[in-house]
Every structure is written in C-alpha cells, then in structure tokens.
Amino acid sequence: MSIYNLPIISQEEAGRRTHKLVLRAPELAGACAPGQFVHVLCGTYHDPLLRRPISVHNADVKEGTITLLYEVKGRGTALLAAKRPGEYANVFGPLGQGFKLPNTCGSPILLLGGGIGSAPLYFLARRISETVGCQTSTFMLGAQNCDSMVCREEFAALGPDIRLATDDGSLGCRGFVTELFAEYLASSESSTPPLVYACGPTPMLKAVALIANKHNLPCQVSLEAKMACGVGACMSCVVRVKDGGGEKYVRCCKEGPVFDAKEVVW
Numbered sequence: 001m002s003i004y005n006l007p008i009i010s011q012e013e014a015g016r017r018t019h020k021l022v023l024r025a026p027e028l029a030g031a032c033a034p035g036q037f038v039h040v041l042c043g044t045y046h047d048p049l050l051r052r053p054i055s056v057h058n059a060d061v062k063e064g065t066i067t068l069l070y071e072v073k074g075r076g077t078a079l080l081a082a083k084r085p086g087e088y089a090n091v092f093g094p095l096g097q098g099f100k101l102p103n104t105c106g107s108p109i110l111l112l113g114g115g116i117g118s119a120p121l122y123f124l125a126r127r128i129s130e131t132v133g134c135q136t137s138t139f140m141l142g143a144q145n146c147d148s149m150v151c152r153e154e155f156a157a158l159g160p161d162i163r164l165a166t167d168d169g170s171l172g173c174r175g176f177v178t179e180l181f182a183e184y185l186a187s188s189e190s191s192t193p194p195l196v197y198a199c200g201p202t203p204m205l206k207a208v209a210l211i212a213n214k215h216n217l218p219c220q221v222s223l224e225a226k227m228a229c230g231v232g233a234c235m236s237c238v239v240r241v242k243d244g245g246g247e248k249y250v251r252c253c254k255e256g257p258v259f260d261a262k263e264v265v266w
C-alpha cells in the first residue's frame with residue numbers, strides 16, 4: 001500500500017447524489033483486488049482531517065485507471081464531488097482484505113448489492129470473469145427507489161440475469177433484495193449450491209447471512225464500519241466475530257472489510 005496523488009480523469013454524476021470518479025493510477029490499478037478499498041483525502045490540507053474509505057468500483061490495468069463510485073453523504077464526500085478533471089485526489093491504498101474468488105466455475109455465482117453497496121461488486125464480477133473465466137449467474141440489486149439504483153447498465157453488460165428490487169416499487173419488484181434472494185433459492189433447480197457475495201447496509205447483510213447460513217451456503221459479506229486510520233492502528237472500526245465457542249473483536253479495515261458470513265456476530 002502507498003499514498004498516491006492521482007490525476008482526476010473524469011468525475012460524473014451517476015445517479016441521485018452519486019458520483020463516478022475515474023483516476024489515472026497505473027500502479028494502484030495493478031495492485032487492487034475486488035473488495036479492497038482506498039482511503040481518500042477528500043478536502044485539502046487535511047480538512048476534514050480523516051480520510052474517507054471508498055471501495056474500488058473498478059481497476060482497469062490496461063487503461064491504468066481506478067474508478068470509485070460514491071454517494072455524497074456528508075462534508076467529505078461533498079468536497080470530493082466538487083473536484084474536477086485536472087485536479088488531483090490523494091488516495092491511500094489498496095487497503096483491507098478483498099473477496100476470495102472461486103477456484104473453478106462449477107457453482108452458480110450470486111452477487112447481491114444494496115444501494116451504493118453494489119459498487120465493489122462490479123469489479124468482483126469483472127475479475128471473476130477475467131481470471132477464473134466464469135460469468136456471474138445472477139445479480140440481485142436493491143435500492144430505495146429507481147433514482148438510487150446504481151450501475152444496472154454496467155451489470156447488464158456482464159451477465160444476463162439481473163433482478164431488481166426497490167423499496168417503493170419504482171423499479172423491479174417492490175421489496176428488499178433479500179426477498180429476491182429467498183425467492184431465487186426457493187425456485188432454483190440447480191443441485192450445486194451457489195456462491196454468494198454481498199455488499200450493502202448492515203441490516204441487509206444480516207438478512208442475507210441468515211438466509212445463506214440457514215441453507216448452509218458459502219457467503220462472503222463486505223461490512224461497513226466508521227474508519228479513522230484504515231490500517232489497523234486505531235481500533236475505531238472493530239466488528240465482532242466468532243472465535244471457537246466465544247467471540248472476539250477484529251478490525252474491519254485490516255482483517256476485513258470482507259468476512260465469511262458465518263463468522264460475523266450479527
């Protein structure tokens with residue numbers, strides 16, 4: 001991991017309060033794995049002081065670029081959204097443990113994203129396709145409404161089966177992405193259990209984990225936690241995991257953000 005001052009190639013709106021930031025980053029693009037994140041200095045001169053963690057949405061080694069897809073939530077992301085091509089973004093990474101890729105293409109692959117949590121799943125689907133050679137079987141994407149559904153065209157270019165759910169029914173089914181997941185399992189005729197990858201808000205991940213654990217499915221989840229240092233020094237990001245018969249705290253930024261759903265204490 002290193003700190004990079006990266007030229008901004010483009011910064012576009014990609015949905016309601018959502019921005020797509022493409023950075024020239026030849027070295028970082030080659031070093032990133034899906035599920036890892038970068039820690040971004042959003043303002044200037046360390047104001048705000050803390051960096052903000054953002055997942056890698058895509059890393060294009062040939063083009064020498066990384067892409068971040070982020071929602072404007074508060075001051076940090078608003079400052080980042082104000083940056084323009086020609087300016088620089090100060091980025092520290094890649095950080096954390098990413099998703100474990102499948103070894104072979106024997107099992108259906110399910111990717112479940114909630115809101116902006118869908119962002120790292122695009123890089124994951126591309127990397128599985130490019131390195132393992134298998135296509136994601138089904139994408140299940142959930143959002144509050146049609147406007148906040150991110151990257152569905154990008155996902156559509158990667159796989160034929162995309163299932164959408166919105167809280168208000170303005171796109172796809174009315175309901176939660178977890179309901180799509182339960183329906184998929186109820187109607188699936190495949191004898192091979194799917195590999196499940198999920199990223200989104202904690203309540204969604206908890207519901208996904210409960211379903212996956214009930215069916216004894218391998219399931220990796222990317223957790224969110226408030227982060228300060230991003231490198232395992234400050235303990236601001238701890239999450240509880242199982243440890244033999246007991247429990248322990250681990251650092252989301254260092255041992256995560258991706259965990260086995262069976263290990264997490266929900």
Ligand SMILES: Cc1cc2nc3c(=O)[nH]c(=O)nc-3n(C[C@H](O)[C@H](O)[C@H](O)COP(=O)(O)OP(=O)(O)OC[C@H]3O[C@@H](n4cnc5c(N)ncnc54)[C@H](O)[C@@H]3O)c2cc1C
Nearest residue numbers: 052053054055070071073074075076077119224225226257
């Ligand atoms: C490993 C990791 C990867 C992430 N990847 C992405 C991504 O790809 N795209 C994206 O849009 N966001 C991502 N986030 C969330 C992002 O870091 C926060 O939205 C951001 O830090 C908010 O900063 P801010 O200054 O704009 O808001 P603040 O003013 O700091 O906070 C505004 C609101 O956002 C909430 N918030 C702050 N930090 C976090 C956090 N770490 N997680 C959840 N909510 C938070 C606060 O509770 C508050 O309600 C990721 C978080 C983690 C931990």
Ligand code: FES
Nearest residue numbers: 228230234235253
């Ligand atoms: S953010 Fe400091 S230990 Fe995780």
